[in-house]
Amino acid sequence: MTVTIYDVAREAKVSMATVSRVLNGTAVVKEDTKKRVQDAIAKLGYRPNAVARGLASKKTRTIGVIVPDVSAAFVAEVVRGIEDIATMYEYHIILTNSDGEIEREVDLIGTMWEKQVDGIIYMTNKLSQEHIAAFEAAQIPVVLCATEDPERRIPSVNIDNRQSGYDAGEYLLSRGCSSLAYVTTPLGVSVVADRRGEGLERSAKQPLIRIEIPDAHYHSALPIIKEIFESTKVDGIVAASDELGLAAIHAAQDLGRPVPASVKVMSFDNTRLAEMVRPEMTVIAQPMYDFGAVSMRLLTKLLKDEPVDNYSVTLLHNIVERQST
Amino acid sequence: MTVTIYDVAREAKVSMATVSRVLNGTAVVKEDTKKRVQDAIAKLGYRPNAVARGLASKKTRTIGVIVPDVSAAFVAEVVRGIEDIATMYEYHIILTNSDGEIEREVDLIGTMWEKQVDGIIYMTNKLSQEHIAAFEAAQIPVVLCATEDPERRIPSVNIDNRQSGYDAGEYLLSRGCSSLAYVTTPLGVSVVADRRGEGLERSAKQPLIRIEIPDAHYHSALPIIKEIFESTKVDGIVAASDELGLAAIHAAQDLGRPVPASVKVMSFDNTRLAEMVRPEMTVIAQPMYDFGAVSMRLLTKLLKDEPVDNYSVTLLHNIVERQST
DNA sequence: CTGTTAGCGCCTTCAG
DNA sequence: CTGAAGGCGCTAACAG
Numbered sequence: 266m267t268v269t270i271y272d273v274a275r276e277a278k279v280s281m282a283t284v285s286r287v288l289n290g291t292a293v294v295k296e297d298t299k300k301r302v303q304d305a306i307a308k309l310g311y312r313p314n315a316v317a318r319g320l321a322s323k324k325t326r327t328i329g330v331i332v333p334d335v336s337a338a339f340v341a342e343v344v345r346g347i348e349d350i351a352t353m354y355e356y357h358i359i360l361t362n363s364d365g366e367i368e369r370e371v372d373l374i375g376t377m378w379e380k381q382v383d384g385i386i387y388m389t390n391k392l393s394q395e396h397i398a399a400f401e402a403a404q405i406p407v408v409l410c411a412t413e414d415p416e417r418r419i420p421s422v423n424i425d426n427r428q429s430g431y432d433a434g435e436y437l438l439s440r441g442c443s444s445l446a447y448v449t450t451p452l453g454v455s456v457v458a459d460r461r462g463e464g465l466e467r468s469a470k471q472p473l474i475r476i477e478i479p480d481a482h483y484h485s486a487l488p489i490i491k492e493i494f495e496s497t498k499v500d501g502i503v504a505a506s507d508e509l510g511l512a513a514i515h516a517a518q519d520l521g522r523p524v525p526a527s528v529k530v531m532s533f534d535n536t537r538l539a540e541m542v543r544p545e546m547t548v549i550a551q552p553m554y555d556f557g558a559v560s561m562r563l564l565t566k567l568l569k570d571e572p573v574d575n576y577s578v579t580l581l582h583n584i585v586e587r588q589s590t
Numbered sequence: 591m592t593v594t595i596y597d598v599a600r601e602a603k604v605s606m607a608t609v610s611r612v613l614n615g616t617a618v619v620k621e622d623t624k625k626r627v628q629d630a631i632a633k634l635g636y637r638p639n640a641v642a643r644g645l646a647s648k649k650t651r652t653i654g655v656i657v658p659d660v661s662a663a664f665v666a667e668v669v670r671g672i673e674d675i676a677t678m679y680e681y682h683i684i685l686t687n688s689d690g691e692i693e694r695e696v697d698l699i700g701t702m703w704e705k706q707v708d709g710i711i712y713m714t715n716k717l718s719q720e721h722i723a724a725f726e727a728a729q730i731p732v733v734l735c736a737t738e739d740p741e742r743r744i745p746s747v748n749i750d751n752r753q754s755g756y757d758a759g760e761y762l763l764s765r766g767c768s769s770l771a772y773v774t775t776p777l778g779v780s781v782v783a784d785r786r787g788e789g790l791e792r793s794a795k796q797p798l799i800r801i802e803i804p805d806a807h808y809h810s811a812l813p814i815i816k817e818i819f820e821s822t823k824v825d826g827i828v829a830a831s832d833e834l835g836l837a838a839i840h841a842a843q844d845l846g847r848p849v850p851a852s853v854k855v856m857s858f859d860n861t862r863l864a865e866m867v868r869p870e871m872t873v874i875a876q877p878m879y880d881f882g883a884v885s886m887r888l889l890t891k892l893l894k895d896e897p898v899d900n901y902s903v904t905l906l907h908n909i910v911e912r913q914s915t
Numbered sequence: 916c917t918g919t920t921a922g923c924g925c926c927t928t929c930a931g
Numbered sequence: 932c933t934g935a936a937g938g939c940g941c942t943a944a945c946a947g
Contacts, residue, residue, distance in 0.1 A: 269940055280918045285942060295916060310727070315704045316650060317940030319641045320923045327684065327705075334670065336879075341666040345659065348687055357705060359652065360685040362673055380652075380682065381641045402635075483866045511866055541808045541836055542867060554661075594924055605934045610926060620932060642924030645939045 268309045277305035288313055319381060327357040328564060329377035329385040329405075333365045338536040339506070339553055340388065343411060346557025347386055354565045356383070365390050374399040384564045386410050386557075390455040406567040410560040411551075413456040414577075420567060422559045422578040426457050429549050429582045430464025433503045433531060436547075438468065440590050442501025442529055446474035446493060448513055449505035450481050458505045461533065465503055474499060478509060486512035487519075494520050494528070504532035507539045510546050514589060529590040544588035552580045593634045601630035613638060644706060652682040653889060654702035654710040654730075658690045663861040664831070664878055665713065668735060671882025672711055679890045681708070690715050699724040709889045711735050711882075715780040731892040735885040736876075738781040739902075745892060747884045747903040751782050754874050754907045755789025758828045758856060761872075763793065765915050767826025767854055771799035771818060773838055774830035775806050783830045786858065790828055799824060803834060811837035812844075819845050819853070829857035832864045835871050839914060854915040869913035877905045 270288075274281040279298055286292045287302045294302075305311070319325040330347055332340050344360065351358050359380060363370040370389060374396075377385055384406040389396070392414055400407045400419065409421035437445060447465050449458045452475070466473045476493050478486040490513050493499060502517075504510035510532025517528045524530055524544055532539065535550035552559075559578055566573050595613075599606040604623055611617045612627045619627075630636070644650040655672055657665045669685065676683050684705060688695040695714060699721075702710055709731040714721070717739055725732045725744065734746035762770055772790050774783045777800070791798045801818050803811040815838050818824060827842075829835035835857025842853045849855055849869055857864065860875035877884075884903055891898050 267940090271940085281941080282919075282943085283917060286917085289942080291942085293916065298917085312700060312704045314645075314706060314940050316641055316644045316706045317923090318942075320639075320645050320925090321940075321942040323923070323942095325641060335660065335673070336663075336666045336670040338661075338663060338666070341661045341663070344685070345661040345687065348660070348685060352686070357684045357686070357701075359682045360669070360673060361677070361682070362670065375637060376682075379637045379640045381639060483862070508862075508866065515868065537808070537833075538863065538866070541833065541863070543840065592924090595926095596924085606925080607927080607935080608933060611933085614926080616926085618932070623933085639924050642939090643926075645941090646924075646926040648926095648939075 267314075268311045270311070270313070272309055273302065273305045273311050276309060277301040323381075324383055325381045326355060327359055327380070327382050328561075329373075329380065329382040330358045330360045331363055331370060331373050331377070331385065332360070332388045333390065334362050335360065338538065339534055339551075342536070342553035343388065343557040346554040346559075347410075347561045348557075350558045350561035350565070354561070356561075356565070363389065367391075367393055367395060371395050371399045374403050378403040378405060383568055384408070386560050386564060388412055390457070391453075392456070406564060408560045408564045408567070411457070411556045413460055415456075417577050420563060420573075420576040422556060422563060422580060424551060424580050424582040426460035427464035429533070430461030430466075430503070431468045432464070432582070432584065433461075433533075433549050434465045434468025436584055437501040437503065437529055437531065437590065438470065440501075440525075440529055444471060444474075444497070444499050445469045445501040445503060446476050446497070446499040447503050447505070448476040448478060448486060448490060448509045451477045451479055455505075461505070481506060481509060483508045483512045487516055490516035491520060494522065500528050502528065502530040504530065507532045507534045507536045507546060507548065510548070510589070511538065511542055514542070514544065514546070525588065525590050531584075531590050535585055540587070547587045547590040548585050550583050550585045552582070555580055592639075593636045595636070595638070597634055598627065598630045598636050601634060602626040648706070649708055650706045651680060652684055652705070652707050653886075654698075654705065654707040655683045655685045656688055656695060656698050656702070656710065657685070657713045658715060659687050660685065663863065664859055664876075667861070667878035668713065668882040671879040671884075672735075672886045673882075675883045675886035675890070679886075681886075681890070688714065692716075692718055692720060696720050696724045699728050703728040703730060708893055709733070711885050711889060713737055715782070716778075717781070731889060733885045733889045733892070736782070736881045738785055740781075742902050745888055745898075745901040747881060747888060747905060749876060749905050749907040751785035752789035754858070755786030755791075755828070756793045757789070757907070757909060758786070758858075758874050759790045759793025761909055762826040762828065762854055762856065762915065763795065765826075765850075765854055769796060769799075769822070769824050770794045770826040770828060771801050771822070771824040772828050772830070773801040773803060773811065773815060773834045776802045776804055780830075786830065806831060806834060808833050808837045812841055815841035816845060819847065825853050827853065827855040829855065832857045832859045832861045832871060832873065835873070835914070836863065836867055839867070839869065839871070850913065850915050856909075856915050860910060864910075865912070872912045872915040873910050875908050875910045877907070880905055
C-alpha cells in the first residue's frame with residue numbers, strides 16, 4: 266500500500282541509507298546511483314513520510330502559529346505573511362485561534378509542544394507571566410509578533426507603538442486639530458493600544474479624551490462616539506483600528522460634521538477597508554504582512570542558529586495621508 | 591531532557607503499555623493503577639509526543655486546509671469556522687495558501703500527504719481533473735468547501751450558487767430594476783461566480799451585461815464600472831463580492847446617480863464590509879463560518895466512518911436587505 | 916561513496 | 932487487568 270524508503274532502496278538496488286542521502290542531500294552520492302534512486306522514487310511514486318522523519322530527526326518542519334482570531338483582517342494579513350515565508354523555507358504552519366483567552370493561549374503552547382513544532386509565532390493582546398513561563402517550559406523558540414513585550418526577553422517583531430501614537434497626534438495637530446480623542450479598547454485590554462495611547466497623550470496639547478469601545482466593533486462604537494461628539498468639542502480622532510476609524514467618520518457625519526472639514530479622523534492599521542471607504546481614511550499604516558513575514562524569517566534564523574543581530578526587530582510605521590484628514 | 595512514556599511507566603511502576611492505555615482510554619485499567627499513572631504523569635509533567643503517536647497509529651489528528659488566500663475576508667472567516675470545529679474534535683489544521691494556482695494546489699495535496707494529514711479541506715476557484723486525480727492518488731478523505739464540483743464525486747459543502755444568482759436577479763427586478771449587470775471575474779476564472787451568473791441570467795428579463803474585473807479588486811473595478819454606467823442604462827447591479835459591490839456603489843455615486851434611488855446594488859458574501867459602509871449593502875449572505883464549520887464536521891464523520899446521510903451538503907443562502915437597494 | 920545498525924516515542928497485538 | 936515485544940518509516944552515527 267504505502268511505499269517506503271525500503272521499497273525505493275530495493276528498486277534502486279541500494280541501501281535505504283543511500284536513498285535517505287539523496288533525499289536529504291546529506292552526503293555526496295555518486296551521480297550514477299543518485300540517478301537510479303531518483304528513477305526508483307519516480308517510478309514508485311514515493312513520498313517521504315514526514316511524521317517518521319520528524320520522529321527520527323526531532324524536527325518536524327512545522328511551526329505553530331497562535332493568533333487571537335484569523336477572521337480579523339489585520340491578523341489574516343499577518344498570517345498570510347507568515348505562511349508565505351514559511352513555504353519559502355519549507356515549513357508548514359499549524360494555525361490556532363486563542364480569542365485572546367490567556368488560559369487557552371497557555372494551553373495551546375502545551376499542545377504545540379506535543380505536536381513537536383520547531384517553533385512558535387505568537388500574537389496576543391497582553392503578554393502575561395504565565396505566557397513567559399509556558400514558553401520557557403516548552404523550550405521552543407518563540408517569536409512574538411505584533412505584540413508588546415515590555416521585558417524584551419523574547420524575540421519579537423513590532424513597530425514602535427508609542428512613537429506611532431505620538432506621530433498620529435503630531436500629525437493631527439499639524440493639520441490644525443486642537444482637541445483630540447482616542448477611540449480604542451478599554452485600558453488594559455490591549456497593551457499595544459495602550460502604548461499608542463501613551464504616545465498620543467504625549468503629543469496632545471490637552472488632556473486626551475479616551476473613547477473606549479469594549480468589543481472594538483463598528484456598530485457598538487457608533488453611538489458611543491456620537492455621544493462624545495455631542496458632549497465635547499473634539500475635532501481630531503485617532504482610532505485604534507480602521508473599523509473604529511470608520512465608525513468615527515460616520516458618527517461625525519451623522520451629526521452634520523463633515524470629515525475632514527469639521528473633524529479629522531485617522532486610524533491605525535491600513536487594512537483594505539481604509540482605502541475603500543469614503544472619505545478614504547488617513548492611517549498610521551502598519552506593516553501587517555511584514556509582521557508575519559519578518560517574524561517567520563527571524564524564526565528560521567533562530568532555528569538554524571544563524572547569527573541574529575537583533576532579537577527585537579522594530580519595523581517602520583508610516584502615515585498614509587488620504588481624505589479623512 | 592524529554593520525558594517519555596517509559597519514564598512515566600517507571601515512576602508509576604507499571605509497564606508503558608498500561609500508561610498508553612490510560613492515556614488513550616483504549617482498555618480498562620484498574621482505578622488504582624490508573625491513578626498512579628496519572629500522578630506520575632502530573633509529577634513528571636509528561637506530554638505525549640504527537641509525532642511518535644502519529645507514526646505508530648498512522649493518525650496524526652491534523653487536517654490540511656488548502657485555500658486560495660487567507661487574507662481575503664471571506665476565506666478568513668471560513669478558516670475560522672474550520673479551526674473552531676477542528677479544536678472541538680481535537681484536530682489541528684495545517685493552513686496553506688494556493689493563490690488559486692492549480693500547479694501549486696496539486697503540489698500541496700502531495701505535501702499534505704507527506705505530512706500524513708488525516709484529511710483535507712479544500713477551497714478553490716476551479717476544480718480540475720488534475721485535482722481529482724491528486725485526491726485519488728493521495729487516498730485522503732477530502733471535503734470541498736465552497737467550491738463547485740459539477741461531478742459531485744467528492745464530499746462537499748456549498749450553497750446553491752445558481753439559485754442564489756437567480757434569487758438576486760428576482761429580488762432586484764422586484765425592486766423595480768429593469769436592466770441588470772453582473773460585476774464579476776472573467777468567465778472561467780471562478781466556477782462559483784459563473785454558476786451564479788447563470789442563475790442571474792435566467793432571472794433577468796434582458797440579456798445580462800457582464801462587467802468583468804480581472805483581479806476582482808475595488809480600485810480596478812471602479813473605472814470599469816463607471817464606463818458601463820456611462821454607456822448603458824443599467825439600473826441594477828449584482829456584484830460577485832462585497833468589495834465589488836462597494837465599487838459599484840461608488841461608481842454610481844461618482845456619476846451623480848444616487849444609490850438606491852437611481853441604481854440599486856447588491857453583492858454576494860456579507861462580509862463585515864457590507865454592514866459598515868454607506869449605504870449599507872444589501873447582500874446575498876453566504877454562511878461563511880458555516881462553510882468551514884460544516885466542512886470540518888463532515889470531515890470528522892468521514893474520518894470516523896460515521897454514517898453520512900449527505901455527502902454533498904447544501905447550505906442556505908439568504909438575502910439581507912439593507913440600504914443599497 | 917555506500918551499507919549496517921540502532922534507535923526516535925508510542926501503539927498494538929499477543930500472552931498471561 | 933497488565934506486561935513483553937514488535938513494529939511505524941526514517942535519520943544518523945559508525946563502519947567499511
